[in-house]
Structures are given as C-alpha cells and as structure tokens.
Amino acid sequence: MKLTTRxxxxxxxxxxxxxxxxKTFxxxxxxxxxxPERRNALATLETLQAELNARAPNP
Structure with missing residues (x-):
C-alpha cells in the first residue's frame, strides 16, 4: 500500500x-x-478522512 500524503x-x-x-480500507x-502495509493503509485512511472533513461544509 502506497502512503498518500495530504x-x-x-x-x-x-x-x-x-x-x-x-480501496485503502x-x-x-x-x-x-x-x-508496514497496514501502517501505511491506516495513515492513508486518516489522511483521506481529514481531507474529506476539511472539504465538508460547516453549518
């Protein structure tokens, strides 16, 4: 699993x-x-979720 950066x-x-x-999940x-594959996947999941949360409209 390739690590995806912010x-x-x-x-x-x-x-x-x-x-x-x-795919990462x-x-x-x-x-x-x-x-290492699991660690990279977990770090990538956190990165992707943080990016999606940053884009979410705030009420």
Missing part, C-alpha cells in the same frame, strides 16, 4: 478521494497486523 489528497476530487478511501482489511 498534498496528494488535496489534488483529488471528492469522488476520487472516496474511491481511494474504499479494503487493502487495510486484507493486510496482516503489525506490517
């Missing part, structure tokens, strides 16, 4: 972010515990 996530559309979030679920 800078890379900022360049993606909302639909691309959601698609990557889905599947990769994380399929990875073995305590592996």
């Amino acid at each position: 800078f890379e996530a900022a360049k993606l559309s909302d639909n691309e972010l959601r698609g990557l979030l889905r 599947i990769a994380m679920a399929a990875s073995a515990p305590n592996t």
Whole structure:
C-alpha cells in the first residue's frame, strides 16, 4: 500500500478521494497486523478522512 500524503489528497476530487478511501480500507482489511502495509493503509485512511472533513461544509 502506497502512503498518500495530504498534498496528494488535496489534488483529488471528492469522488476520487472516496474511491481511494474504499480501496485503502479494503487493502487495510486484507493486510496482516503489525506490517508496514497496514501502517501505511491506516495513515492513508486518516489522511483521506481529514481531507474529506476539511472539504465538508460547516453549518
């Protein structure tokens, strides 16, 4: 699993972010515990969720 940075996530559309979030979640679920792949997937999930939250309209 390739680590996605906040800078890379900022360049993606909302639909691309959601698609990557889905693929990353599947990769994380399929990875073995305590592996670099799992750590990268978890970090990427946090990055993608933070970017989507930053774009969400505030009430």
